[in-house]
Structure formats: structure tokens, C-alpha cells
Amino acid sequence: MARSAYPFASMANRYARDVVSGKVVACRYVRLACQRHMDEFERSKSKGYPYRWDKAAADRVCRFASNMVHVKGREWAGKKLVLENWQCFLLGVTFGWLRKSDGLRRFREIYAEIPRKAGKSVLGACLGLYMFAADGEPGAEVYSGATSEKQAWEVFGPARQMCLKNPSFISHFGIHVGAKNLHILDNASKFEPVIGKPGDGASPHCAIVDEYHEHQTPDLYDTMLTGMGARSQPMLAVITTAGVDTSGPCYAKRDEAVKVLEGTLENDQLFTVIYTIDDGDDWTDWVSWEKANPNLGVSIYPDFLRARRKEAIQIASRQNILKCKHLNVWSNAGSAWINMVKWNACRADVSLDDFAGEPCWVGVDLASKVDLTAMVLIFKRGDEFYLFGRHYLPEETVTLPENAHYQRWTAEGHLVATPGARTDYRYLMDDLLAYADRFSIRELAYDPREAEMLMQEIRERVSFSCIEINQSPAFISEPMKEFEALYLSGKLHHDGDPLLTWQASNVVLRSTRTKAYYPGKERAENKIDGIVAAIMALSRAMLHAGQASPVPGIFDWSSIQAEAGA
Incomplete structure (x- = not known):
């Protein structure tokens, strides 16, 4: 097929090129993620490289997401999703790299750090629904995990509503929408929320850990990861904002992700992208807020973000929390003395x-x-x-x-x-x-x-x-x-x-x-x-x-x- 047959894969590649060239303003970690994709694309041309870039696989997951519908917002609810280039990059790269040896997916873990109001829950819902219904996995078990029921429903709730608002989707895949779970009778697949520390009996095909920064222990993450041993190509996804506790498991995972991006740690199964500002950036500068918010002007309005920026500048006590949630700057002291x-x-x-x-x-x-x-x-x-x-x-x-x-x-x-x-x-x-x-x-x-x-x-x-x-x-x-x-x-x-x-x-x-x-x-x-x-x-x-x-x-x-x- 011609290249144009895979528009979403092309959007993912275009985003990577635009970030690396400087056409799209991005922080160092996003540039490293994009450069990693481009470098590996070149290496994949050699026979000895174990992975290949499959445009059809990348396009398929994005095409699936684009057929889901928004469930919130006066001007969005009921309309189909329109994926931005950065979203195509995140989904497409994660699902588009396959092993040459058996055609199975390369990436098994995602660490995505995205500021508030950038559509994290929608991305998580699409990812969960794809793995639940469209990944071809019999008896797929998909879990949305969090520290509280309310937080677990931040991903599962939109996923459930996407089903209810999309009759052709549930009809095609034979999905039954329950009060607290989704399931497919024909192949025994299910999608449900999990709160706190799960039991050891689960066999997840996909687990979405929402707002991992709120977890005091890695119990949920570790239990899901160790339970995936019987699945041929599972996915464990952390989609989170920054937090205020650098001693917690989320920051430890972030540290691992950064080392992978920087090339000091090798983990071919971990895909990561972190939207934040760079060391030395003037956080009061509006350009910094643009850099850290990839969905600015789409799911988050510039005037709202400008108001938060003004609030942070004028009210010292609000600086850390606003920088944390809208710039993904980690901080665990209300008025920290040491400039980290x-x-x-x-x-x-x-x-x-x-x-x-x-x-x-x-x-x-x-x-x-x-x-x-x-x-x-x-x-x-x-x-x-x-x-x-x-x-x-x-x-x-x-x-x-x-x-x-x-x-x-x-x-x-x-x-x-x-x-x-x-x-x-x-x-x-x-x-x-x-x-x-x-x-x-x-x-x-x-x-x-x-x-x-x-x-x-x-x-x-x-x-x-x-x-x-x-x-x-x-x-x-x-x-x-x-x-x-x-x-x-x-x-x-x-x-x-x-x-x-x-x-x-x-x-x-x-x-x-x-x-x-x-x-x-x-x-x-x-x-x-x-x-x-x-x-x-x-x-x-x-x-x-x-x-x-x-x-x-x-x-x-x-x-x-x-x-x-x-």
C-alpha cells in the first residue's frame, strides 16, 4: 500500500521530525523520545536489529481511537475523537514497533507524564478499550487501577460511557456494559476498575495505572506486572501527572524512564514520554507553559492556563502545586528551600x-x-x-x-x-x-x-x-x-x-x-x-x-x- 494509506502513522512520524527539528517546541525529554524513535527507525533497516516499525499496526490503534467519542464537554460530547499529532506519536509508536522474530509487540510498558487537562483519561480509556476488544486477545483482562474508587473511574468511567454512546462499537464486538464492568461473552474478555492492592489471581492483558504519583507503594503496579507472565504481548501503562513525593514508586519509575531516554539504562520494552519544562527554563515565561502542554488550544484553553500562570506568579503559596499539575514539575515541599x-x-x-x-x-x-x-x-x-x-x-x-x-x-x-x-x-x-x-x-x-x-x-x-x-x-x-x-x-x-x-x-x-x-x-x-x-x-x-x-x-x-x- 502507498504511504498515504497510513495517515496516523505518518502523523506520528511527522511529530517526531518536527520536535527534533525544533518546529514543535518541546522539552528535552520529549525530544529524546522522538529522537529515539527516529534513530531506531534507521537501525531497524539492518538485519541484526531485532525490531521493525509497522505502519499498519501503528495506524490501527490510532484509527480505533479516532472512532471513539468524547463523553464530556459542551462542544465535544458525542463527537468522534480527533487525534493530535502528539497523541498519534504516543499510541502509534507504542503499538507500531514489533519484534522481527515473531511479530509481537516490542513495548510492554508505557510511562507517560502529561499535565492536567491534556486528555489523559481519554487516552487511557481508548488504550483500555483497544486492548479489551480489538487486540485479538481471547479472555483479555483489562484493569484501570488507582488508590481510590473515584480515581479508578477516571479512566474506566469514560471508557464505559464511550461504549454507551457508540452502539455500533458494542454491537460489533458483542460488548455487554455492566454497572461496574465491561465484558464480552463470546471470548470471556473483561474491563473493570481495581482499587488499592489487587489479589494475585489476575492475569492482565492490560493494566492502566492512573495518577501513579498518588500511590505510596508499588503494590498495584508490581502485582499487575507479575500477573502478565501468561500473556504474549501485554501492556502496563502509567499515565500520570507529576506529583509531590519523590520518595514514592512513581518517581522511581520516572527516574528509570529518564535513564532509558538518556541512554544510561537499557530497556527495550519501556516506552516513555514526559511533558514538562527544562532545567533552567523560566517557568513564568508563557513559552514554558506552551512547551509543557501538548494539547494547549485543544482540550485546555489558553485563557485558563494564562490565568493559572498569573495565579502562580502572584500567589507564592500556589506556585508549587500549579507548577506540579500544569508544568509537571515535581516538588514535595510546600515552600522548598533548595532549588533542585x-x-x-x-x-x-x-x-x-x-x-x-x-x-x-x-x-x-x-x-x-x-x-x-x-x-x-x-x-x-x-x-x-x-x-x-x-x-x-x-x-x-x-x-x-x-x-x-x-x-x-x-x-x-x-x-x-x-x-x-x-x-x-x-x-x-x-x-x-x-x-x-x-x-x-x-x-x-x-x-x-x-x-x-x-x-x-x-x-x-x-x-x-x-x-x-x-x-x-x-x-x-x-x-x-x-x-x-x-x-x-x-x-x-x-x-x-x-x-x-x-x-x-x-x-x-x-x-x-x-x-x-x-x-x-x-x-x-x-x-x-x-x-x-x-x-x-x-x-x-x-x-x-x-x-x-x-x-x-x-x-x-x-x-x-x-x-x-x-
């Missing part, structure tokens, strides 16, 4: 082994024995500083169902899970003594809370000084300002430790009536202990180096004591 773009730019390709024998300063923040404990080492080279974290948590806390992020970081070696229900400080002691043999520790700074017995033992076994630093605003304000100035100027480096980066994103700036700063957090589960330990260590390093002069009420302990007694 700048923080991530401070990542350096270094390890502790690079600093053997060099002077260092240590900060220790001992939490209660059932909470996160942090030890941070800081090294100084010239006018630049390098920090490394070590974290500890009781094993029984790590293994709680809601702590999947701690389980992941333990498996990756970023967190030490000490046996039992209470943190065993002997692990920290052993690490500290080992560090004392490897590096020239000048001082150890610690918060006296929770620490007295441990510090007494440490003092008996080390030769360096151990300095109390109270975390009250009077003590910690100036070190915080120094910490801020260093990372903003790119002179405070870290090794990309995800646990420390998560804590950096959790820190909220608090201040007293006298404008003294101190670190806070929005929620108890948003830990900041590692950053507090880093600030304490940095205060001693800079003071020792003569870069921070003693400030009355900060480092001059005698004056603090005198003021307290006054």
Missing part, C-alpha cells in the same frame, strides 16, 4: 575513594532509634566542597509496606538497615572508625539531642574534636546561608546519592521574627536529617578554613551562653 535544578547541577563524578588521606569534617544527626540517622562527610579542595552521606535505619522500619523507597535505597547500598526494631548505633561507630583510618578527620559536629551516650564512647576512641551544635535558629541560621550560597554557586558538590537528594527536596525554610533561618519539613515522613548533618559539618569546615567568621550567637558559644542567661 541547582542541586542536581552540583552532582560530580566522584567517590569517597578519591579523597583518601585528605582532611574532612563530619556531621552526625542522630534521630530517635526508630527514625533515620545520618552521617555526612565534607572535604575541601580549594574553594570547593564535596559531601558524602551515610544513613541508617532499623530493619523493621525499612520493611514496612509504606517504605518501599527505603527498601529500594537499601538494595542499592545507599541506606544501612540495622537488625531489629531500633537503630544499632554500633554500625555508625564502626563506619566512623573506618573513616578515621582512611581520612584525616578534623572535627565531628553533632546535635546533642539523642547523642550523649554515643558521643561519650566516640570521644574515648578518637583523637579529633567532637563539637556540639544545637539546631536552634540562633545556631544554625548562618551555616544554612553558607550552605545555600555554595550550592547556588556550584561550589558544593555531591555524588548524586538519591537518598540525600530526596532529603534536599524535603527541606522547607523556616524563619523567626528576627529573620533567623532554620530547616523544617512539611510532613514527618519527609526526612531532612542528612541535610542537617551536612550543614553542621560545613559550618565547621568553613570556620576551620577561615571562610566563615565567628558570628555572635552562632559559633561563639560563650556569648550564646551569656545571652541565654541575660
Whole structure:
């Protein structure tokens, strides 16, 4: 057939070309997704490449979606869908790449991050209905999964309404529309919502995880994925906006997706596209809002989005949530202190082994024995500083169902899970003594809370000084300002430790009536202990180096004591 016989596949390819050429304004992640498609199209021409681009397969799923009808909106309800180029790209590329060996689909997972009001639910409904009725899978099981019944119906509800408003569709495929499910009697296929943690008996052909950022654990995702083993070409789709918890399973999946796009992780079965703004973009600029919203002027009106932009600019308390939902900027602190773009730019390709024998300063923040404990080492080279974290948590806390992020970081070696229900400080002691043999520790700074017995033992076994630093605003304000100035100027480096980066994103700036700063957090589960330990260590390093002069009420302990007694 002539190329024109596949208009939707052509639209998908055109979108990829226009994005890569700059004709369509898009963020880096969308450009990488489009470039990936174009590069693989070229590689598919070689005999050794295992996949081929099938225009007919890409066109078929898009043609199916274009025969569905809108179910909401005064000017849309009852009308057939008109797919935009970016939607053809998402659907067409996902279904259009096949394995050369057996003709089955290549992609088995989708991670699509799309801002609000861009038609996520409609896309999810079309995807679910296609896999349910038109994919040729006998006994297909399709699930719309979420943390609540209301959210699960955000995809299943439109899918059900699409059936009710499209009699020829349900007649052709023999679909029965129930109150809470769809099913086809002839081949035992079904489509239904799932809430919370599902059972292990399901055998999904397709699972749509809506708004994955709201999930505290990966239970639903993992159960659906592991249940797909008996299906020859299943699909697990995450279609979500950004969220406010970078410790959750959604952000972990996003991190994997970004690494696939960047080529640092190989996963030929994961298709991903993320609509957001780029690091360094001025979020107040209208162009940024155009970049992050692919359906602007179609399903979301420009005047509505301009009003949200104005609201975010004028009302500081609304900035994070509006940037999160309309620009897909992740944030988990209501008024975050650390600029995560700048923080991530401070990542350096270094390890502790690079600093053997060099002077260092240590900060220790001992939490209660059932909470996160942090030890941070800081090294100084010239006018630049390098920090490394070590974290500890009781094993029984790590293994709680809601702590999947701690389980992941333990498996990756970023967190030490000490046996039992209470943190065993002997692990920290052993690490500290080992560090004392490897590096020239000048001082150890610690918060006296929770620490007295441990510090007494440490003092008996080390030769360096151990300095109390109270975390009250009077003590910690100036070190915080120094910490801020260093990372903003790119002179405070870290090794990309995800646990420390998560804590950096959790820190909220608090201040007293006298404008003294101190670190806070929005929620108890948003830990900041590692950053507090880093600030304490940095205060001693800079003071020792003569870069921070003693400030009355900060480092001059005698004056603090005198003021307290006054």
C-alpha cells in the first residue's frame, strides 16, 4: 500500500521530525523520545536489529481511537475523537514497533507524564478499550487501577460511557456494559476498575495505572506486572501527572524512564514520554507553559492556563502545586528551600575513594532509634566542597509496606538497615572508625539531642574534636546561608546519592521574627536529617578554613551562653 494509506502513522512520524527539528517546541525529554524513535527507525533497516516499525499496526490503534467519542464537554460530547499529532506519536509508536522474530509487540510498558487537562483519561480509556476488544486477545483482562474508587473511574468511567454512546462499537464486538464492568461473552474478555492492592489471581492483558504519583507503594503496579507472565504481548501503562513525593514508586519509575531516554539504562520494552519544562527554563515565561502542554488550544484553553500562570506568579503559596499539575514539575515541599535544578547541577563524578588521606569534617544527626540517622562527610579542595552521606535505619522500619523507597535505597547500598526494631548505633561507630583510618578527620559536629551516650564512647576512641551544635535558629541560621550560597554557586558538590537528594527536596525554610533561618519539613515522613548533618559539618569546615567568621550567637558559644542567661 502507498504511504498515504497510513495517515496516523505518518502523523506520528511527522511529530517526531518536527520536535527534533525544533518546529514543535518541546522539552528535552520529549525530544529524546522522538529522537529515539527516529534513530531506531534507521537501525531497524539492518538485519541484526531485532525490531521493525509497522505502519499498519501503528495506524490501527490510532484509527480505533479516532472512532471513539468524547463523553464530556459542551462542544465535544458525542463527537468522534480527533487525534493530535502528539497523541498519534504516543499510541502509534507504542503499538507500531514489533519484534522481527515473531511479530509481537516490542513495548510492554508505557510511562507517560502529561499535565492536567491534556486528555489523559481519554487516552487511557481508548488504550483500555483497544486492548479489551480489538487486540485479538481471547479472555483479555483489562484493569484501570488507582488508590481510590473515584480515581479508578477516571479512566474506566469514560471508557464505559464511550461504549454507551457508540452502539455500533458494542454491537460489533458483542460488548455487554455492566454497572461496574465491561465484558464480552463470546471470548470471556473483561474491563473493570481495581482499587488499592489487587489479589494475585489476575492475569492482565492490560493494566492502566492512573495518577501513579498518588500511590505510596508499588503494590498495584508490581502485582499487575507479575500477573502478565501468561500473556504474549501485554501492556502496563502509567499515565500520570507529576506529583509531590519523590520518595514514592512513581518517581522511581520516572527516574528509570529518564535513564532509558538518556541512554544510561537499557530497556527495550519501556516506552516513555514526559511533558514538562527544562532545567533552567523560566517557568513564568508563557513559552514554558506552551512547551509543557501538548494539547494547549485543544482540550485546555489558553485563557485558563494564562490565568493559572498569573495565579502562580502572584500567589507564592500556589506556585508549587500549579507548577506540579500544569508544568509537571515535581516538588514535595510546600515552600522548598533548595532549588533542585541547582542541586542536581552540583552532582560530580566522584567517590569517597578519591579523597583518601585528605582532611574532612563530619556531621552526625542522630534521630530517635526508630527514625533515620545520618552521617555526612565534607572535604575541601580549594574553594570547593564535596559531601558524602551515610544513613541508617532499623530493619523493621525499612520493611514496612509504606517504605518501599527505603527498601529500594537499601538494595542499592545507599541506606544501612540495622537488625531489629531500633537503630544499632554500633554500625555508625564502626563506619566512623573506618573513616578515621582512611581520612584525616578534623572535627565531628553533632546535635546533642539523642547523642550523649554515643558521643561519650566516640570521644574515648578518637583523637579529633567532637563539637556540639544545637539546631536552634540562633545556631544554625548562618551555616544554612553558607550552605545555600555554595550550592547556588556550584561550589558544593555531591555524588548524586538519591537518598540525600530526596532529603534536599524535603527541606522547607523556616524563619523567626528576627529573620533567623532554620530547616523544617512539611510532613514527618519527609526526612531532612542528612541535610542537617551536612550543614553542621560545613559550618565547621568553613570556620576551620577561615571562610566563615565567628558570628555572635552562632559559633561563639560563650556569648550564646551569656545571652541565654541575660
